[in-house]
Amino acid sequence: MDNENFGLAKSFSSAPVLSISPHTNFSQKEQTDIEHELNEQVGTTGEYVSEGFCFKLAPGQDQIGFMRSLKEKAPKLTDFAKGTTTLAFEFQEGVLVAVDARATMGAFISSNNVRKVIEINDFLLGTMAGGAADCMFWEKYVAMQCRVYELRNGEKPSVAMASMMLASIMRQYRGQGLSMGTMFTGSDKTGASLYYIDNDATRVKGRLFAVGSGGTFAYGVLDTNYRYDMSLDEAVNLGIRAITSATFKDSASGGVVRIYHVTNHGKWNLIHDAIDVSELHYQFEQNKGHTGRGNEGKPNKYL
Amino acid sequence: MDLENYTNVNIFKKVYEKREVSSIHNVVEQPHHLLKDNTQHAKGGFNPYVNNQGTTVAIAGKDFVLVAADTRISQGFNILSRDYSRTTKLTDQCVITSGGMVADIETLHKLLIAKVKTYQRQFKKTPTVESLAQLLGNTLYGRRFMPYYAFNLLCGIDQNGQGSVYGYDAIGSWDKLTYGVQGSGSELGAPILDNQFVGHNYLVKTLPDDVSVVEDTGKDIINSIAERDIYTGDQVEIVIVDKNGIRVKREPIRRD
Amino acid sequence: MISGQPRTHTQVPVNIGTSVMGLRYKDGIMLAADTAVAYGSMKKTKHAQRMAAISSDTAIACSGEMSDFQELLKIFREKHDGDVIENDGALFLKPTDYFNYLSRVQYQRRMKGDPLWNGSIIGGVRQDSGDVFLGMVDLYGTKVEGNFLLTGLAAHYCQVLMQNSWRADLTEAEARAIIEDCMKVMFYRDKKASDEIQITTITKDQGVKIHDPYRIQGEWNFQFFHDKTNEFWRPIRIYNN
Numbered sequence: 171m172d173n174e175n176f177g178l179a180k181s182f183s184s185a186p187v188l189s190i191s192p193h194t195n196f197s198q199k200e201q202t203d204i205e206h207e208l209n210e211q212v213g214t215t216g217e218y219v220s221e222g223f224c225f226k227l228a229p230g231q232d233q234i235g236f237m238r239s240l241k242e243k244a245p246k247l248t249d250f251a252k253g254t255t256t257l258a259f260e261f262q263e264g265v266l267v268a269v270d271a272r273a274t275m276g277a278f279i280s281s282n283n284v285r286k287v288i289e290i291n292d293f294l295l296g297t298m299a300g301g302a303a304d305c306m307f308w309e310k311y312v313a314m315q316c317r318v319y320e321l322r323n324g325e326k327p328s329v330a331m332a333s334m335m336l337a338s339i340m341r342q343y344r345g346q347g348l349s350m351g352t353m354f355t356g357s358d359k360t361g362a363s364l365y366y367i368d369n370d371a372t373r374v375k376g377r378l379f380a381v382g383s384g385g386t387f388a389y390g391v392l393d394t395n396y397r398y399d400m401s402l403d404e405a406v407n408l409g410i411r412a413i414t415s416a417t418f419k420d421s422a423s424g425g426v427v428r429i430y431h432v433t434n435h436g437k438w439n440l441i442h443d444a445i446d447v448s449e450l451h452y453q454f455e456q457n458k459g460h461t462g463r464g465n466e467g468k469p470n471k472y473l
Numbered sequence: 474m475d476l477e478n479y480t481n482v483n484i485f486k487k488v489y490e491k492r493e494v495s496s497i498h499n500v501v502e503q504p505h506h507l508l509k510d511n512t513q514h515a516k517g518g519f520n521p522y523v524n525n526q527g528t529t530v531a532i533a534g535k536d537f538v539l540v541a542a543d544t545r546i547s548q549g550f551n552i553l554s555r556d557y558s559r560t561t562k563l564t565d566q567c568v569i570t571s572g573g574m575v576a577d578i579e580t581l582h583k584l585l586i587a588k589v590k591t592y593q594r595q596f597k598k599t600p601t602v603e604s605l606a607q608l609l610g611n612t613l614y615g616r617r618f619m620p621y622y623a624f625n626l627l628c629g630i631d632q633n634g635q636g637s638v639y640g641y642d643a644i645g646s647w648d649k650l651t652y653g654v655q656g657s658g659s660e661l662g663a664p665i666l667d668n669q670f671v672g673h674n675y676l677v678k679t680l681p682d683d684v685s686v687v688e689d690t691g692k693d694i695i696n697s698i699a700e701r702d703i704y705t706g707d708q709v710e711i712v713i714v715d716k717n718g719i720r721v722k723r724e725p726i727r728r729d
Numbered sequence: 730m731i732s733g734q735p736r737t738h739t740q741v742p743v744n745i746g747t748s749v750m751g752l753r754y755k756d757g758i759m760l761a762a763d764t765a766v767a768y769g770s771m772k773k774t775k776h777a778q779r780m781a782a783i784s785s786d787t788a789i790a791c792s793g794e795m796s797d798f799q800e801l802l803k804i805f806r807e808k809h810d811g812d813v814i815e816n817d818g819a820l821f822l823k824p825t826d827y828f829n830y831l832s833r834v835q836y837q838r839r840m841k842g843d844p845l846w847n848g849s850i851i852g853g854v855r856q857d858s859g860d861v862f863l864g865m866v867d868l869y870g871t872k873v874e875g876n877f878l879l880t881g882l883a884a885h886y887c888q889v890l891m892q893n894s895w896r897a898d899l900t901e902a903e904a905r906a907i908i909e910d911c912m913k914v915m916f917y918r919d920k921k922a923s924d925e926i927q928i929t930t931i932t933k934d935q936g937v938k939i940h941d942p943y944r945i946q947g948e949w950n951f952q953f954f955h956d957k958t959n960e961f962w963r964p965i966r967i968y969n970n
Contacts, residue, residue: 225615226616226619229521229840240522243521244522246524301646303617306647348617521839521840548867551884554873579872
């Protein structure tokens with residue numbers, strides 16, 4: 171507790187700070203990486219140094235202004251996965267995670283088959299919303315830190331701690347233009363738990379979250395049908411239903427549904443890897459007795 | 474003078490003054506760098522980014538991977554060069570191909586070549602495509618706060634002998650694909666690829682196995698993009714990676 | 730400037746030299762530039778040399794900010810001298826080496842947000858093998874090679890002129906005629922250009938040879954220049970059909 175860095179990412183290990191954690195370094199020059207030799211020979215304006223990589227900073231000291239002006243300076247550069255629907259909820263058998271798979275750049279669908287659940291390690295999962303690269307990179311980084319913790323202490327870190335690592339990183343980079351909204355779930359000694367973390371370093375423990383542009387639609391289905399004492403089958407069906415409804419209404423979400431289940435016994439399972447939402451839609455509508463084309467009760471006006 | 478109006482004017486004036494004061498207060502409270510930001514952008518200043526455009530397509534096959542790219546680089550409406558090769562060999566089984574800003578692309582390719590060489594010296598083996606994919610992701614993310622203006626596809630033969638394509642965005646999010654298109658004509662090329670190869674809505678879910686068919690399709694796709702995209706044209710460069718190594722050939726297309 | 734910010738000398742160019750040209754001909758490379766340096770719209774000097782030899786077989790011509798051109802020359806001189814000292818004068822950098830080096834320098838400065846505001850054309854003919862090289866680097870570090878290269882406004886005005894008249898087997902006189910043609914067009918149309926031009930030739934036999942500047946004869950006596958576009962008495966075509 172007397173450590174001044176208490177609560178920050180760098181306080182999670184007793185190793186020399188440089189070798190284990192991300193931290194800011196504006197003055198020191200580190201000639202460790204080949205990238206330095208190519209870019210940094212004559213001097214530097216400042217950089218972030220972390221193990222195995224170093225963040226090159228934009229010229230000047232005005233990072234925020236630079237990141238904001240990137241849109242005009244380099245069109246298309248900042249276009250990446252934006253719209254999304256991801257949801258996760260706790261129930262009696264653990265946590266259920268359900269996501270769609272569409273990535274859009276403006277109106278252009280860049281992919282309908284994205285993996286928005288990041289398998290951090292064998293007991294942690296993170297979902298992806300916002301900047302895909304930010305989520306991917308930092309959740310992988312947390313995986314590395316978890317492994318180091320495990321090797322050093324002989325036991326796995328708790329989900330609370332792992333999620334705090336991610337939140338601390340987000341706190342350190344706050345205002346630098348990172349974009350991330352993730353549901354961080356995992357299973358430890360106390361069973362499965364669920365956190366919501368975003369780029370403002372918000373970290374909330376909760377029972378039910380839906381993130382992204384289609385999240386509002388998903389909440390509608392979830393809140394109506396959610397019970398804590400659901401069986402796994404019921405939970406999976408609810409997840410599929412909520413994502414399908416959200417992709418039907420939100421044009422920035424779509425593709426396929428992926429379902430993961432985090433058990434209460436320290437691991438997760440992939441339940442469904444890619445069910446086409448288009449097929450699901452017709453299936454659901456036909457179960458109601460509709461065609462799925464939305465023409466019930468309408469006079470046929472063609473011809 | 475109407476008394477009512479007079480009062481109203483006064484009220485408005487008070488509100489106006491109040492706002493003035495509060496806004497000045499806000500400005501003083503603003504962090505220093507935000508003030509600086511406003512002045513700097515009013516002047517304009519140097520924009521370190523320029524888009525030299527160009528299109529590149531990559532298609533994975535059963536035991537090969539094919540890259541078709543155009544060779545034009547432009548600055549605004551001006552064509553800078555008509556025979557620029559946007560594909561670089563990293564190992565015998567792996568190439569990288571990019572669209573975007575030429576200076577950044579060349580720097581990135583050079584850096585990757587250096588990293589591959591370091592890897593070879595250090596571990597006495599050639600990096601696999603999978604490792605290079607992760608390496609490229611981390612390299613791009615290392616410039617998160619001043620990104621490479623490069624849109625990349627990493628193509629190679631994986632350890633099972635299958636062709637694989639990895640697609641990236643500018644800051645290093647990546648995914649394994651069966652085909653990919655990047656650069657100025659990506660919006661035009663993507664639907665053709667979806668139609669011809671293993672797409673999400675496509676019924677045949679197997680990778681193509683005939684190089685010559687895929688090669689013709691690749692050429693056709695670049696040619697079709699050149700028909701509608703002003704930044705694509707001049708030549709199509711075909712790079713085929715298979716177990717025998719890398720072959721390159723070029724063919725002329727529209728030069729206007 | 731707010732203290733604590735890094736020094737940035739040329740975020741806006743001040744003393745500007747206008748476009749330069751380079752082309753390959755039978756014997757080697759010809760680089761050309763006019764000798765004017767503009768300060769805004771004013772011609773600050775009309776007799777400045779905007780090209781230089783950077784080794785025995787390589788020369789550079791620069792458009793853009795002239796102070797940055799001088800900085801570039803300093804960088805090249807250090808590189809060249811260091812190279813000669815290191816290798817005891819036995820090994821020299823090739824034209825392509827200088828070209829790649831320049832591109833790296835420009836890229837590095839661009840990364841600092843403090844570019845050398847130049848468009849440079851580097852030409853060279855290797856003394857040993859006779860390899861001819863012509864390349865262009867801009868302020869981002871973009872490398873372009875070609876048979877004829879133009880920077881700045883000339884890239885708009887003279888591209889077609891060059892394209893139509895360039896052949897691989899141009900003699901020196903023909904190459905000079907093309908350059909003069911292009912320079913004349915630039916003199917007519919570019920307010921920052923002047924009619925005093927300078928040519929550098931690089932050949933295998935003679936190495937870099939920077940010729941004395943001379944004046945080209947601009948023809949201003951065309952009817953087109955006499956007739957003002959908007960004067961009311963100008964005959965227009967509708968009368969003639």
